[in-house]
Amino acid sequence: MIGAGLVGRSCAWELLRRGHRVLLLDPLPLDSDRRCNPPPDTGSWAALGVLMAQVFHRHSGRAWRLRQRSLELWGQWRQQLEERGQPLPWRPGLLLLASSAEELERQQRLVADRQAMGLPLELWSREQLDDLAPALPEAALGGLFSPQDGQLDPAPVLEALLRDGLERGLQTCCDGAAQLERSPAGWTVQTRGGQALQAEVVVLCAGVASAALLEPLGHGRALEPVLGQALELALPPTSNWNTPWPGAMVWQGLNLVPRPPNRLWLGATLEPGDHPDPAALASLRRLGGAAPTWLQQAEVLRQWQGHRPHPVGRPAPLLEHLEPGLLLASGHYRNGVLLAPATAEWVADQLEAPSGDLLTKP
Template structure:
């Protein structure tokens, strides 16, 4: 049983099915009404793997493995009639000399590893349309990183899981109990469910489920707000001149939308804020909308089409993500913070590996 049907939970369930396991997926949002505060539904899907600031360690290995697996998964799911919306390319803007120096060091490191990062100068940035924030003094371009639509990925994983025999259970886990040879899951709807193994991937709620078993894995919510904007002047993101992919400015993602049905619609995702706790701050959203005072005129003039928010699960006192086999047959796969979309495949592979004989 996988508890939690966000992107990581669905990925774990699907990967386990690929290995031949019978899987139950437990989540109250499986009735078609997902939790509007879910981190997966609020994610923008920007994958930062090769631009990661480290070049070794667990975080580096997970990111590189996940980026590779996403390529394989896009082919597998696409072959079953579930194409994933993928836009390659990621441009990280430098806002000053310190940023430029860090980018230069990273490019040199990646070149030694044989990875194709590029430094872009002011002339290249000035040639892009619409105009980038005026404070951008350079950029780091990664052709292998990019952006994946999280909603499409979640729909594809669930649909293909159902094809493979996934058992969805629309209910909420309330309590886990050990029993001889496996686990019992009590739900808020009064069900008593049995499983040989349980994967807990329920975000912040994971901590409460595990505490009654004596496992201290605290997590805290970090709220993120995001916007979908429509430019005043129609823009086609797929013609020469526009951006080479998603753009990151001082931690804020600007994600062109090319799958709206209108290639000239000029829509853009903008996000997300970082707000400790679970209460949205209007001032934080206004700061995001203005890019901290660096928004170009075209962005200030864009109309807000949609706004949304979600809670990221942030581990307390441990690095993200939380991947642990707590007991035989009890796995924790949660606390991915801002990288749930990126790390979902590598997490799912790790989970499946732990449950193999």
């Protein structure tokens, strides 16, 4: 398994749970417990963990199926990990705010469609939004509430998957993959540190770095980094959380995640390339010009950034059985946290499929 982000750890955990042997390879420093410990600017650790499944604008196709299956699996995984002493911090509820008449109309159609499917989405009026505190942007015309979507804290999830994986026999190697080579027994992974690791199967979950490993093998899969900046804010005492929000909020693509006590995560920007734009961060801080007074007065406690791997010319994510013993599970873009369980299930199903029967589509 190449890549120890949330997707890589999820794939490793699912394979271990099914009885497979797994070596997790990632070029990261070791912590005091001899575990790979990613820096906080990697994509998984920088994510906000907002899960948008039932509010997805489509109602069929691969993307829809993956989202619904992942939401279902997250419920099962939370229960299984909690039973093994690894509880995950899950906050149910997601409220999408409508900033225009056109968006409000789209939400109305979406709610009607989802209710016809038996899914419990609700339309919230401006009057219902006015009952919430702290105050929401005045420009919000209404909202779409999804009680079964929600938010997971990525860092504790990453730690829980690793800790439980180690208890199940996970092996780790904190070195970077430099080259993949076909071998009679399967694959050889040449590492940056000079090791030659043998494996029957390689699962590639290395984000943007996946492209460089695949190119010499004749598999062109272009991936580009899209940077996202985020903030943690301490809210002023006047913000008044006496009528709590029903979960995380989304305003014009920006996420607002309540954090106890009296704090808030705000993010994330969409910036091509590697270098953060101060103007984009300033716009985020102002909520695109719609920040209520309490948000403008909030104190910035922490600022961070991370990169999302975005497939070029292909829909996200890239889930492909490229050739015998070589699977690609990368390019999840903004939905790595959401889609990790369904990705892991797909990878495990690929490996357990009858010989010659490649399940190429999830």
